[in-house]
Amino acid sequence: MKKKTFYIESLGCKVNQYESDGIAAQLEAHGFSRAGKGSPADICIVNTCAVTSRAGMQSRQETRKLIREHPDATVIVTGCHAQTDPEQFKKISGVDLIVCHQDKTLIPAYLTREPPEKNLFEFRKPEYGKTSRFLGFDRPVYGKMTRAYLKIQDGCNQFCTYCIIPYARGASVSMPFDQVMAHVSGLNRQGFKEVILTGIHTGLYGLDLKPETSLTQLVKTLDEKQPVDQIRISSIEPNEITDDLINMARPGHILCDHFHIPLQAGDNGVLSRMKRPYSVEQFSEVIHSIHATLPHAGIGLDVIMGFPGETDKAFENTYKLVAALPVSYLHVFPYSPRKGTPAWHFTPKVPSDTAKKRAALMRKLGEQKHKDFIKSNQGRILKGLIQNQRDRRTGMLKAVTTNYLTVLIKNEKDAHDTPDSLKGKIVNIKYDQCGNDNCLVGNIVP
Numbered sequence: 001m002k003k004k005t006f007y008i009e010s011l012g013c014k015v016n017q018y019e020s021d022g023i024a025a026q027l028e029a030h031g032f033s034r035a036g037k038g039s040p041a042d043i044c045i046v047n048t049c050a051v052t053s054r055a056g057m058q059s060r061q062e063t064r065k066l067i068r069e070h071p072d073a074t075v076i077v078t079g080c081h082a083q084t085d086p087e088q089f090k091k092i093s094g095v096d097l098i099v100c101h102q103d104k105t106l107i108p109a110y111l112t113r114e115p116p117e118k119n120l121f122e123f124r125k126p127e128y129g130k131t132s133r134f135l136g137f138d139r140p141v142y143g144k145m146t147r148a149y150l151k152i153q154d155g156c157n158q159f160c161t162y163c164i165i166p167y168a169r170g171a172s173v174s175m176p177f178d179q180v181m182a183h184v185s186g187l188n189r190q191g192f193k194e195v196i197l198t199g200i201h202t203g204l205y206g207l208d209l210k211p212e213t214s215l216t217q218l219v220k221t222l223d224e225k226q227p228v229d230q231i232r233i234s235s236i237e238p239n240e241i242t243d244d245l246i247n248m249a250r251p252g253h254i255l256c257d258h259f260h261i262p263l264q265a266g267d268n269g270v271l272s273r274m275k276r277p278y279s280v281e282q283f284s285e286v287i288h289s290i291h292a293t294l295p296h297a298g299i300g301l302d303v304i305m306g307f308p309g310e311t312d313k314a315f316e317n318t319y320k321l322v323a324a325l326p327v328s329y330l331h332v333f334p335y336s337p338r339k340g341t342p343a344w345h346f347t348p349k350v351p352s353d354t355a356k357k358r359a360a361l362m363r364k365l366g367e368q369k370h371k372d373f374i375k376s377n378q379g380r381i382l383k384g385l386i387q388n389q390r391d392r393r394t395g396m397l398k399a400v401t402t403n404y405l406t407v408l409i410k411n412e413k414d415a416h417d418t419p420d421s422l423k424g425k426i427v428n429i430k431y432d433q434c435g436n437d438n439c440l441v442g443n444i445v446p
């Protein structure tokens, strides 16, 4: 009998991508076969995103498009937008099922019952103060990537005033400690040299477990047991970066010297209206302490431009702060109001052209910071992981360094191994060439 095919569309963040791959792996284990974009499919699944209004709109558009392209398919929607606003999807004719966040792992059970059993699902809103289970997939998910992602935490208890995520994903829950260790070892046995620990608010890892533990403790144990060559943390809040964590990113230790940290605003008034749990002074201290121990660490910041009440002076404060900090790249987002969050009601609103201008200035500053960072690494020997995918434009092998630079490899033909066997390996690299487009080209060195 011909296998039933499914197509899965994932919008938004890495965690969504991870979960989509998890659903896909489960379906494949149940005998379904994954279809590529544009190919016929019996089942279409949309894993939606709610992080901005635009992401929500794109999730709905994508759902309608898939229904048009696959008029006979069973269509299932899940993810953050489906969770926070299921009514929007009830209105779309052709949607067969809306699956709440906690039930994502039940999708194969739904599809393998004859006839499909909708009663499996009772749409639930996340609840706080109740113990909920970590939503995990049987095996870690890696897709076609060189670096494996492992989701170790989900949900958030912080309720920043602009953020819809806690309403979508509920309170923080963590993967049990032993399970993390087992997954990391398993990934290493499959040939992965680097595992990226990911989550919605990864720094809350372990606080809900019994006995309680922490992200620092987890990384410490990984550092002692070395079940894999490298660990990277996808993103971490400033107040969760401990001295021990910084020390574990020194040479010879397991953690990559790369920290992606949400700043959001560099003005204490804006930070307090956002309900971010740190001040500008505390944030600076954290960045300087990373820089003092790891002068070449990659430090990336997220910033939001145009939050309600962000005056010219407040913007200037953010700009000046970022300009003064030793950071290596910026992710800049114009503020996007989300219905259902406190900030939806905040005034005065910042006109969108002002927010765009501020975002453009900030991005320019980010480019300059990145150039300076590249320059400061020139001539150094960097540790890099050769990626499975070659650079699309040049066809050259490329490596991602521990401090998060991408370097194209020039001397692959002179290397001892055949070039393709270098994929997935950790090598020493020195780069000496930097084009105008910030594309780094370097050599593998002993």
Ligand code: SF4
Residues within 6 Å of the ligand: 156, 157, 158, 159, 160, 163, 164, 165, 166, 200, 201
């Ligand atoms: S820490 Fe704040 S921004 Fe991040 S997920 Fe939690 S509520 Fe949202």
